[in-house]
Amino acid sequence: MSKMKSLSLSLSTAALLAATPAMAEINADQLWALWQQQAAEFGYAMTAQATPNGSGLTLTNVTSGMMIEDVSLTTTIEQVTLTNQPDGSVAISVAEAMTYSITGFDDHDAPDAINILLSLTGFAGVASGSPENLTLTTGFDRAAISDVEFIGGDQSEIPEMNYDVSLEGYAATATYDFSDPAMLGFGGTGTLAGLTFDVEMFEPASGAEPVPTPMPQPNPPAPGKVVTPAAPQPTPMPAPTGGRGDGHLNLSIRLVGMDSTSTGTMPRGVDLVNIESLPEGFSVSGDSSYSSASASFMFADTYENVDFSASNTGGTIGFGLSEENIRYALAATGVNINLATNEMPFPVAASADSTALSIDMPLAQSATPSPFSASIAYQGVSVDESLWAMVDPGQAIPRTPASVLIDLSGTVQLFVDLMSIDPESMMAPPGELRDLTLNNLQVSFGGAELTGSGDVDFAPGQMIPMPVGAVDLSLTGANTLIQSLSEGGILPPQQAGMARGMLGMFALPGAGPDSYTSTIEFLPGGAITANGVPLQ
Secondary structure: OOHHHHHHHHHHHHHHHHOOOOOOOOOHHHHHHHHHHHHHHOOOEEEEEEEEOOOEEEEEEEEEEEEEOOEEEEEEEEEEEEEEOOOOOEEEEEOOEEEEEEEOOOOOOOOOEEEEEEEEEOOEEEEEEOOOEEEEEEEEEEEEEEEEEEEOOOHHHOOEEEEEEEEEEEEEEEEEEOOOOOEEEEEEEEEEEEEEEEEEEEEEOOOOOOOOOOOOOOOOOOOOOOOOOOOOOOOOOOOOOOOEEEEEEEEEEEEEEEEEEEEEEEEOOOOOOOOOOOOOOOEEEEEEEEOEEEEEEEEEOOOOEEEEEEEEOOEEEEEEEEOOEEEEEEEEEEEEEEEEEOOOOOOEEEEEEEEEEEEEEEOOOOOOOEEEEEEEEEEEEEEOHHHHHHHOOOOOOOOOOEEEEEEEEEEEEEOOOHHHOOHHHOOOOOEEEEEEEEEEEEEEEOOEEEEEEEEEEEOOOOOOOOEEEEEEEEEEOHHHHHHHHHHOOOOOHHHHHHHHHHHHHHOEEOOOOOEEEEEEEEOOOOOEEEOOEEOO
16 A cells, blocks of 8 residues: 555545534434535545434434545444434434445455444434534443454465454544635544453464474573563464464553544545645644553464563653644653563563653745754663673673653755655755754763753755754763773773773863763864864
C-alpha cells in the first residue's frame, strides 16, 4: 500500500468519525438523510432499509463500505433505531452485533474474505443541539471481537487462534459545526476504562516434530540486586485434530484509564479515500493520557525463541497534522522492559523513571523560515546487574541511574511540500536550516554530568551547512568517572591520561571540585574553538 493510500485510510477513518450522526432538533428521517450525505461527502457508501416505526426510523442492514486500492472494507450493523425525543433530540440505539468484512486480497493463498464479528453491549447515543451545531453523546459498556471467519483460500495455511480483543467502559461527547458548507469543524472528549488485545496463534501442522529451543538462563545476581527472570519455556500443548506446527506466537497489549481530547477541520465534498495530498483546510490534533499500559510478545519455534515485555505506570500521547505542520509527542513514567532470546547469553532488563519524545516540524513550502522543535528525554535509566557484570564485574562504576535530555528548537526553510515530495526524483535537499537553539542538554552517567545550551545560525545557500554561534558546556564528576573506568579495566591507563589531558586543554576549571566549563564557538569560515583554542 502506497504512502498516500495509507494516509487516505487514516483521513477517511477520521472522516467517518466526523460523519457520525450528529444532528439535533431534527427528526429521524432528516437525521438518516444527513447521515448518508456526510458519508458520501467523505468517500463512503452507506445504505439501509429504512422503516418508519411510529416514533422515528428503524434502519435494517445498515451497510457502509469503502475501497483501499483493490481491498474492500464493509461494515454491517443489523439494526439501528433512531427515536425522536420530546426535547428535540434523537436517541440512537444499535444492535448488539456488527460485522466487518474485508475482501479483495491479491495473494492466491489468501482467503476470499475475512469476516470479523463484533459484539456490543450497553450502547447508548443521543444527538442534540441543532443541524448546524451539533452535539453527539455516545457510550457503551463493552465492545469485543466475538468471532473471526476466514472464507475460501487455503484453509491449511490459516493458523489456529485464541483471542480476547475488547474495549471496556467507553464514553464520549463530540461537537460538529456544519454551518460552513465548505468546511466541517469538530471536537470532542472521550474516556476509555480499558483496552485488551490478547492474541495467541499456533502455526498449522507441517509434519515436522517441534524441538523446543532452550531459553537462556541469567547469571547469578550480585548481592542486593534483583534480576528479572526470563519467562519460562512454553509447555508443549496437545495437538488438536489436524495438528499444530512448532510455531507459537503470543501477543498481549493492555491499556487502562484513557482520557482524550481532539479538535480539527475537514473540507467537505472531498473524497478522502482517493486523495494524493492533504486537502486545503485539513487540520486535526489530539491529546490523550492513560493510567498504565503494558505489552508482551512471545514467539517460539524449532529455531528461535523470543520473549519481550514492557510496561509503564502512565503516560501521554499527542499528535497534530495539517497542511502546514506535523506534531507528535510521547511520554511515559515508570517504564520497565525485559528481553530474552535464544541468541542472547542472558535476559536483559532495563527501567526508566520517565521517557519522552516529541517533534513539531513544518510540512509546507514557505518563502520564509518556519519554526520546528524536537526533544528526547530518558530520566533515571537503569539496567539489570547481569548486563553490568559483563563490563564491570567489580562494580567500580557507580550504579547511579543515567539520564539523557536533549531539547532543540529552530527554524527551517522548506523549498517543497514534504507531503507531496517524490524521494526518487529529488535532486536537491528539500530545505535548509536557518538557525538552531540547544535549549537544554543534560547527560549523566556514573556520577558525571554534562549540561549545555547555545545558539547557532546557518547562512542560506550552503551546500554543507556551516554554523555560526556558540554553545556553553558544563561538566562535573569527569575525573572521578575516568578513575572509575580505569579501575574497572574499561579504560586503559594511557587512554585515561589522554582524557584528563583533553579536559585540561579544552576546558576551564569550574567553581566547584571536579568541575569544568567550556564555550564552543563556531566561527565564520568553518573554524571551531573551545575557550579560544582551535579545534578545527
